[in-house]
Amino acid sequence: MKSLQVTNQQTILTESIPVLPYHDFFANVTALAASESVHCVSYFGYYLTDEMHLICCLADDNDGTVHLLSWKCAKQNVSVPSLTEKNPAFYIFEREIHENFGINFVGHPWLKPVRYAWNRADIGKTIANYPFFRIDSEELHEVGVGPIHAGIIEPGHFRFICSGERILHLEIQLGYQHRGIEQLFLTKSKINQRIALAESIAGDTACGHASAFSFLWESLCGYTASDSTILQRSVAMELERIAIHTGDLAAICTDVAYQLGNSVLGRLRTPMVNFFQEWCGNRLAKGFIRPFGSFYALTPELKQRLKSIFEAYEPDYNEIWNRMKTLPSLLSRLEKTGILKHEKVVEIGTVGISARMAGLNRDIRSSHPYGLFNETKHRAILKNHGDVYSRTQLRNEEIIQSIGYLKEWIENDPEIMPFEQSELKPKANSFTISMTEGWRGEICHCAVTDKDGNLLVYKIKDPSMHNWLALALAVRNNEISDFPIINKSFNLSYCGFDL
Amino acid sequence: MLKELKTVYHQGSQYIRDLRQTEVPGIFKGRPVISSDACDEAALIELCPTDAITSSPLCIDLGKCIFCGACAFHSPNKIKFTKDYHLSVNCRDALIIKAGEDKPLQIEISKVRPEIISMFKGSFKLRQVSAGGDNSAELELNASGNVQFDMGRLGFEFVASPRHADALVITGPITENMAEPLETCLRDAPAPKAIILCGTDAISGGILANSPALNRNFLEKHMVDLYIPGNPPHPLTFINGLLSLLGRDRKK
Numbered sequence: 001m002k003s004l005q006v007t008n009q010q011t012i013l014t015e016s017i018p019v020l021p022y023h024d025f026f027a028n029v030t031a032l033a034a035s036e037s038v039h040c041v042s043y044f045g046y047y048l049t050d051e052m053h054l055i056c057c058l059a060d061d062n063d064g065t066v067h068l069l070s071w072k073c074a075k076q077n078v079s080v081p082s083l084t085e086k087n088p089a090f091y092i093f094e095r096e097i098h099e100n101f102g103i104n105f106v107g108h109p110w111l112k113p114v115r116y117a118w119n120r121a122d123i124g125k126t127i128a129n130y131p132f133f134r135i136d137s138e139e140l141h142e143v144g145v146g147p148i149h150a151g152i153i154e155p156g157h158f159r160f161i162c163s164g165e166r167i168l169h170l171e172i173q174l175g176y177q178h179r180g181i182e183q184l185f186l187t188k189s190k191i192n193q194r195i196a197l198a199e200s201i202a203g204d205t206a207c208g209h210a211s212a213f214s215f216l217w218e219s220l221c222g223y224t225a226s227d228s229t230i231l232q233r234s235v236a237m238e239l240e241r242i243a244i245h246t247g248d249l250a251a252i253c254t255d256v257a258y259q260l261g262n263s264v265l266g267r268l269r270t271p272m273v274n275f276f277q278e279w280c281g282n283r284l285a286k287g288f289i290r291p292f293g294s295f296y297a298l299t300p301e302l303k304q305r306l307k308s309i310f311e312a313y314e315p316d317y318n319e320i321w322n323r324m325k326t327l328p329s330l331l332s333r334l335e336k337t338g339i340l341k342h343e344k345v346v347e348i349g350t351v352g353i354s355a356r357m358a359g360l361n362r363d364i365r366s367s368h369p370y371g372l373f374n375e376t377k378h379r380a381i382l383k384n385h386g387d388v389y390s391r392t393q394l395r396n397e398e399i400i401q402s403i404g405y406l407k408e409w410i411e412n413d414p415e416i417m418p419f420e421q422s423e424l425k426p427k428a429n430s431f432t433i434s435m436t437e438g439w440r441g442e443i444c445h446c447a448v449t450d451k452d453g454n455l456l457v458y459k460i461k462d463p464s465m466h467n468w469l470a471l472a473l474a475v476r477n478n479e480i481s482d483f484p485i486i487n488k489s490f491n492l493s494y495c496g497f498d499l
Numbered sequence: 500m501l502k503e504l505k506t507v508y509h510q511g512s513q514y515i516r517d518l519r520q521t522e523v524p525g526i527f528k529g530r531p532v533i534s535s536d537a538c539d540e541a542a543l544i545e546l547c548p549t550d551a552i553t554s555s556p557l558c559i560d561l562g563k564c565i566f567c568g569a570c571a572f573h574s575p576n577k578i579k580f581t582k583d584y585h586l587s588v589n590c591r592d593a594l595i596i597k598a599g600e601d602k603p604l605q606i607e608i609s610k611v612r613p614e615i616i617s618m619f620k621g622s623f624k625l626r627q628v629s630a631g632g633d634n635s636a637e638l639e640l641n642a643s644g645n646v647q648f649d650m651g652r653l654g655f656e657f658v659a660s661p662r663h664a665d666a667l668v669i670t671g672p673i674t675e676n677m678a679e680p681l682e683t684c685l686r687d688a689p690a691p692k693a694i695i696l697c698g699t700d701a702i703s704g705g706i707l708a709n710s711p712a713l714n715r716n717f718l719e720k721h722m723v724d725l726y727i728p729g730n731p732p733h734p735l736t737f738i739n740g741l742l743s744l745l746g747r748d749r750k751k
Contacts, residue, residue: 116676118712127676147680150659152627152640176676179631180712192548192569196706203635266645267513278525284635286730287567295572316509323502495633
């Protein structure tokens, strides 16, 4: 295979990534990605002086490496065969590259705009004129929802084609949240700015994205984080998972009108986010994770506090969960609703919860470990039915698993190092890939630097990038009234996708 | 049924009795106090990610501050973030905290449109619009209605349609792609209607300020009635902001 294999959070010289002629690139990528254990974690392009460089990153779950391959082309009028024809999981990456740079992928079934980025290749395409799929029929009707929805939720447009109450097709159009974050990473060059940007990629995953950025930046600067920093980040990320999963379970109860579940689980989320506030002064842990260390040490008092929070949480959580799983009126809404089978999730290449709910083992914590997962061997929890209930059960079991990790980790007692802003500069002509497992799934950040160590490109991939199509397919043949509960059970990010 | 009652019993009483006075747990980055001590102002200005700090005298603009706390760690004798979560104002300039000042932020009640107080004092229905918000302010707005903060008891509620709304609560820096839907949403709300900017992103763009993907013309066309700073604003900051705007914080 003509690829360079690197490990998670490793920095290499960009020139060591093989640059292949496109047909060779195509053959190698499709051969590698044919295995279920290999999937694309990022595929992006950027401009060099007089050409374009496109890098594809394929994660291999069996040996914990990432295959890097690349190709180059002219800046304009490029037309090449589409990888999507061979492997549908590439559909979103090729759409994105097409939108941003105008490269034509011949044979791609669906080269529609992804997010109407401000610097898109064809500025004539506007968000108000998105080309929705249509069916001419007197039997069918369309339902359009959004961009502004009925609750406190981010904007996006959902266009259903229904036969009576039954959904035949759903197309999801995003882009309303596009803030140009990747470009801001280049123009806002202070480290304090960049970490704040990382925390804003998806504010509900501040720890996940901030950790991905911090690990990347430290690797790029040739710095190794201290044990106490690793402990802090690992604890923060699992705590974020517990808090958000608990909140999601509350919201699932809301969507099936189980008021007691909503109020108990909503209340149980509070001590978790309040612990973040006690620790770092922000309920969503913004301002907490920083490259090279953190202002906020995990003191013995805080560890004790966390233990007592879990002691109070567990009995009440178990009580409500045990009630939920035996309540027929609740289960009848969750079971066999919004099903997506194993073959389908493999085909479209979902990640995180949206993969594990259908028996696809994708979890960076076990396949490409980072932080404390280098020592604590993680075993991903898998469910097999791919319905709303599988996604609900998965959250329940992950909460319990993560509490177990935290109880174990806070027994560790690494020396607390004072936080000092480092003067280290990023290495020149380098490439770094950094992946973490956010509560939604795998987060992937890639950076490429120029000869002076300045960023040439900062590429962000939120797990939602892979997973929105899963929602669109899962609702098919369901009643449209079940859309809210199916949507909530995926809980994908709008801003993480729109960037 | 008995199991449900048992769960309710274990749930106990969760609501915070006095939302105006309650103390937040742990450390909280609320209203900063800047001392008159000498310090390296240039270093602080350089440190700030959002240009919220300006010099002579040293000021922090809470409309730009993302409450990262870097300045307070750099010069702990100069800048302290207090636990005061009453941060909302109706005049943009009031968000600028000057060195040597230590007084609570307040609504200038004389500048609140009289119809807002007269019509919405007892019941205030809100339509939230996320215009590039990162889902952090949105989570906190959702939390404002949970069993602990329970703002519903005060007559505050988020509604599904702008046609039912008394006010628009805007989060996020207002992206180009959301500019038109936001305008439509405001148009569809019946008059009188208030505009509330919730979070630093909404007030100034925050860390996303000056991005070419934003379009903040909306704010030039319409008058803002309430500024609620925070990254994201704490539910207590949000709820107290509404109470203050409606003149409900005054002792009878």
